[in-house]
Amino acid sequence: MTYCAIDFGTSNSAVAISTAAGMKLVPLEGAHLTMPTAVFYCTDRDDLPPGAEPAPAQTEPPLPRVFGRAAVQAYMDGYGGRLMRSMKSILGSPLVEQTTEVGEGYGVPYLDIITTYLRHVREHAQVASGQALTQVVLGRPVYFVDEDPERDAQAEASLRAAAQAVGFESIHFQFEPIAAAFDYEQQVQQEQRVLVADIGGGTSDFSVVRVGPERMKRLDRRDDILSHHGIHIAGTDFDRHVSLNSVMPVLGYGAFGPSVGGAEPRPVPSRVYFDLSTWHLINTVYQPARVAELKSMAGFYGNPVHHTRLMRVIHDRLGHNLISRAEQAKIDVATTGLATLDLGLVERGLNASLKHDEAAKALEADLHRIVDSARETVQRAGLKPQDIDALYFTGGSTGLGLLTDQLEAAFPEAKAVRGDRLASVATGLGLHAQRLFQG
Known part of the structure; x- marks a missing residue:
């Protein structure tokens, strides 16, 4: 068969192909059936990380690259080199038409x-299938961009072009989320109305x-x-x-600058901290x-140590490393109630912590909006919460108990079912591709 499905x-990300036994997920990295959506462009050709692959002929930039877990590890x-993650987030944004530098003067x-x-x-x-794959079902969120149909259509068109x-x-x-419903359907014994909660890295879809x-x-x-x-x-x-x-x-977020002429100190400019905390x-x-x-903003800081730390993060390009630690802290606090972040790469002995109640407060507004979105989805179906038979969770962020607890509370009569957080959508897309292309 010449078709596949890509989440x-x-x-x-994950991909399913047709086999004699049905649609199967393809190992993308070793034995892993899913792979982080990440690319690392290698700029030091004399010291390449494990797994580095040469750029395909006539492909720009002509830099070796690494993918997935190996990219993050490199x-x-x-x-x-240069790490690119969460690329899907640029779809529908002005960034999709822009170029970024990946090293050695190369822009891409x-x-x-x-x-x-x-x-x-x-x-x-194609290696797993043994033939060229020319037909594909691609998953897409319900909205690439909230409340902007034109940009949402542009996002889908950009993904189609790629x-x-x-x-x-x-x-x-x-x-x-509809693909996830197809995956869930394989285990049901009678007709049901299921609310699929597909909550990943970029969107919460229902x-x-x-x-x-x-x-x-x-x-x-x-x-x-x-x-x-x-x-x-989402995540x-x-x-x-x-x-x-x-x-x-x-690093200085929320701090104040020096008092000038007896005036009240002004807050340190915050844009850089938001950018360093946003993957893409x-x-x-x-x-x-x-x-x-x-670098020229040192005088804006009342505590010079904050500016020194910030510039070390920027000069050593530690941004992805720091947000990875924040991501792990989010996971740790959900399971143990407390997370400690080792920030010694910024300054020897530097640490930070995150408690369960701090995480709950930090995420409160977002979680409330996600639950409201789930309720609205049911209302749009002309149903009430008690009309939902099952609540099916999929997507990496459904591992966050703070979130799933609130969703279960909003639909107390629905049976909570947890699918494969990283593979349910790809499996469902594969089922849809099989029905669509095989007839």
């Missing part, structure tokens, strides 16, 4: 970075779908999709809040003009 996620190990359009990653995924799928650039000729899209053993035999499922809705808030936003709460204050904006802080601007 191109903000944080992780960055963490200090190899020369942001959309080309997405193309590079999709090409790598397709090549792995898929065409890597060799796909027939390209179809399916909403990610769908109310009618599922059942008889309905799964139908190709046209439009009348089974009772409603879908979503909001552009990377949680990471940003944790970073701003626990990491950035030691971190690299913008390293642009030479921005570095020069930040």
